[in-house]
Amino acid sequence: MAITEAPRIVTAGMDIPDSHTLEAYLSVGGYEGLRKALSMNPEDVANEVDKASLLGRGGAGFPAGRKWSMLAPSQVRYLVVNGDESEPATFKDHMLIERMPHRIIEGALIAAYATQVMAAFIYVRGEFALGIERLQQALNEAYAYNAVGRNIFGSGFSIDLVVHPGAGAYICGEETALLESLEGKRGYPRIKPPYFPAAIGLYGAPTVVNNVETVSNLPWIIRNGGEAFSALGEGRSTGTRIFALSGHVRRPGNYELEMVKTTFRDLIYAPVLGGGIRSGRELKAFIPGGVSAPWFGPDKLDLPLGQDEVGANGSMLGSGSVVVMDDHTCPVRAAWRITHFFWRESCGQCTPCREGSGWLEKIMRRIEEGAGRSSDVDLLLDVCDNIAPELGWPPQQTTICVLGPSIPSSIVSAIRMFEDEFALHVKEGACPYE
Amino acid sequence: MGHFNSEVLQRAKEVIALYPNPRSALIPLCHLAQEQDGWLTPEAIEEIAQLLDISPAEVAGTASFYDMFHRKPVGRYLVSVCTNIACMLSGGRELLEHVSERLGVAVGGTTPDGMFTLEEAECLADCGSAPVVQVNHRFFSSMTPDSFDRLIEDLASGKLSDTVPPHGVLNRVRREVGLQVPLDELISQRTAMSQAREERARAAQQGQEGRS
Numbered sequence: 288m289a290i291t292e293a294p295r296i297v298t299a300g301m302d303i304p305d306s307h308t309l310e311a312y313l314s315v316g317g318y319e320g321l322r323k324a325l326s327m328n329p330e331d332v333a334n335e336v337d338k339a340s341l342l343g344r345g346g347a348g349f350p351a352g353r354k355w356s357m358l359a360p361s362q363v364r365y366l367v368v369n370g371d372e373s374e375p376a377t378f379k380d381h382m383l384i385e386r387m388p389h390r391i392i393e394g395a396l397i398a399a400y401a402t403q404v405m406a407a408f409i410y411v412r413g414e415f416a417l418g419i420e421r422l423q424q425a426l427n428e429a430y431a432y433n434a435v436g437r438n439i440f441g442s443g444f445s446i447d448l449v450v451h452p453g454a455g456a457y458i459c460g461e462e463t464a465l466l467e468s469l470e471g472k473r474g475y476p477r478i479k480p481p482y483f484p485a486a487i488g489l490y491g492a493p494t495v496v497n498n499v500e501t502v503s504n505l506p507w508i509i510r511n512g513g514e515a516f517s518a519l520g521e522g523r524s525t526g527t528r529i530f531a532l533s534g535h536v537r538r539p540g541n542y543e544l545e546m547v548k549t550t551f552r553d554l555i556y557a558p559v560l561g562g563g564i565r566s567g568r569e570l571k572a573f574i575p576g577g578v579s580a581p582w583f584g585p586d587k588l589d590l591p592l593g594q595d596e597v598g599a600n601g602s603m604l605g606s607g608s609v610v611v612m613d614d615h616t617c618p619v620r621a622a623w624r625i626t627h628f629f630w631r632e633s634c635g636q637c638t639p640c641r642e643g644s645g646w647l648e649k650i651m652r653r654i655e656e657g658a659g660r661s662s663d664v665d666l667l668l669d670v671c672d673n674i675a676p677e678l679g680w681p682p683q684q685t686t687i688c689v690l691g692p693s694i695p696s697s698i699v700s701a702i703r704m705f706e707d708e709f710a711l712h713v714k715e716g717a718c719p720y721e
Numbered sequence: 722m723g724h725f726n727s728e729v730l731q732r733a734k735e736v737i738a739l740y741p742n743p744r745s746a747l748i749p750l751c752h753l754a755q756e757q758d759g760w761l762t763p764e765a766i767e768e769i770a771q772l773l774d775i776s777p778a779e780v781a782g783t784a785s786f787y788d789m790f791h792r793k794p795v796g797r798y799l800v801s802v803c804t805n806i807a808c809m810l811s812g813g814r815e816l817l818e819h820v821s822e823r824l825g826v827a828v829g830g831t832t833p834d835g836m837f838t839l840e841e842a843e844c845l846a847d848c849g850s851a852p853v854v855q856v857n858h859r860f861f862s863s864m865t866p867d868s869f870d871r872l873i874e875d876l877a878s879g880k881l882s883d884t885v886p887p888h889g890v891l892n893r894v895r896r897e898v899g900l901q902v903p904l905d906e907l908i909s910q911r912t913a914m915s916q917a918r919e920e921r922a923r924a925a926q927q928g929q930e931g932r933s
Contacts, residue, residue: 328918362908375844376807403915405907406741413752413789414801414845416858416891423894436901445902445910449739452891454748455788457843471747471773473786490742533807533848540849578806608848610806624809628843634786 320506338513576605640691
């Protein structure tokens with residue numbers, strides 16, 4: 288496999304100076320997708336997106352077109368763009384918000400037109416201060432350009448768009464928690480069913496929630512047609528996608544690549560991508576799709592970057608973020624840090640998650656700090672089994688949202704792949720990497 | 722007399738007007754309060770409650786869910802050091818130790834001169850440039866102990882005051898226009914447009930039937 292000649296879709300134009308301004312965006316065909324969409328029937332716009340078979344880029348990978356078609360009939364409906372990127376090691380939306388805010392606005396407006404909603408909100412993670420400023424600036428420009436507001440481009444279609452800041456809570460990336468937060472409440476995920484806000488969403492009205500990267504694809508899809516998009520990639524994983532590469536590689540960063548046609552080996556080792564492992568070391572393990580995903584060893588390097596391909600191998604492509612760990616990495620410490628994160632970010636509604644994350648964090652910490660017991664690995668697996676019974680993939684659900692069942696991923700992976708290193712911590716009474 | 726100054730009060734009212742339900746403005750209003758005071762004071766909570774017509778307990782109970790709202794004073798500069806997985810693999814923990822030593826405070830502490838508060842952050846989403854530090858939620862990437870020391874000097878000397886406003890100032894770009902189209906008007910517009918589309922489709926179908 289190799290790196291293909293696929294066009295850049297969501298990062299196109301990002302390298303030109305001041306790419307966040309209207310002037311720069313117009314120079315790369317900005318708002319032409321919206322103009323074209325407004326000349327079409329809303330149903331036809333939605334059909335193009337269906338043909339593209341665009342999978343959501345937030346983490347769950349649900350087809351965007353289907354999300355739209357599930358929208359319950361109602362006089363009042365809403366669109367919310369999810370820019371609350373907080374999955375550890377994921378940093379693509381942050382980049383798009385700061386550097387390509389107009390594309391997000393254009394995509395949101397295309398989605399709003401296709402779904403005929405009454406208002407649209409872009410929820411941006413609170414910690415993205417510059418991103419919030421850039422997006423607000425872009426929105427001000429878009430209003431002055433008549434790309435948003437009353438009678439957009441003379442089409443007769445009107446809609447308002449609001450940039451809404453979050454305030455620091457990982458769980459608000461979960462779409463029902465995000466809606467609670469947007470309603471001015473604590474970010475508690477809502478009980479399912481209903482499984483989708485398309486039935487009951489913002490203020491109880493049918494609502495579409497789409498990720499920042501997902502809507503950033505829409506201008507290209509409308510300009511070039513859904514079939515041009517689905518011609519890229521393979522199977523269900525169509526188009527391109529941003530892979531956020533971090534950890535022990537020479538060239539960490541965001542890379543927009545054609546889905547399926549590229550492998551993890553390409554991403555990590557190709558000189559124009561990751562450039563290989565830093566400091567001449569060897570690969571020990573990698574996380575293929577955000578810290579909620581089970582880890583892979585070097586034997587999985589030749590898997591393609593595709594949703595179903597990764598899913599069939601017991602993990603997920605998730606948020607598209609790949610974390611690389613070299614052979615000097617302590618797997619206990621890595622898994623402990625991830626567990627520590629989930630413990631801090633558990634919203635506290637469900638017992639398996641709230642209590643389980645705390646117990647797991649304590650046990651992992653004591654092993655890493657040299658106070659582990661020989662029975663601790665069994666205890667860890669037992670607690671994990673209480674959160675996600677049978678420890679399979681995808682995990683079984685014991686809680687309102689998927690945060691809880693995501694907690695065991697890193698611990699179970701570390702134990703299955705490196706159980707001898709847990710034993711070594713206990714035997715030596717210290718972390719062997721210290 | 723309220724707690725918000727007239728400018729902040731004006732902005733608060735503009736923000737509330739953007740939402741179908743006033744309570745949606747709760748988080749933006751807490752940010753505005755922190756912009757005025759540097760932290761979320763009990764007086765601000767009272768005023769936000771009045772503006773949104775809910776109880777102060779509801780405001781406090783919501784705000785306490787979110788890491789960015791500080792119910793106690795913090796320094797002029799909030800220094801957030803990420804130690805989550807990507808930063809950890811690139812020396813984030815060691816950086817946090819250095820920062821703590823350099824500032825002379827533990828995590829959660831504020832320097833005696835009120836300049837710096839230190840916090841350990843979860844992933845800040847800039848992992849391609851790990852390890853990452855934020856000051857008042859402005860990014861400083863690929864940090865080393867040396868570059869952190871220079872950053873602290875530049876902050877203390879005021880060299881970075883354009884990039885890093887005082888703690889609490891989140892968004893310096895104001896929304897220039899309010900909502901352009903009232904909801905009632907939108908509903909009738911949407912209904913009229915969908916009827917027009919249906920009529921066009923019917924006419925097109927009849928035209929086709931006429932030709933065949």
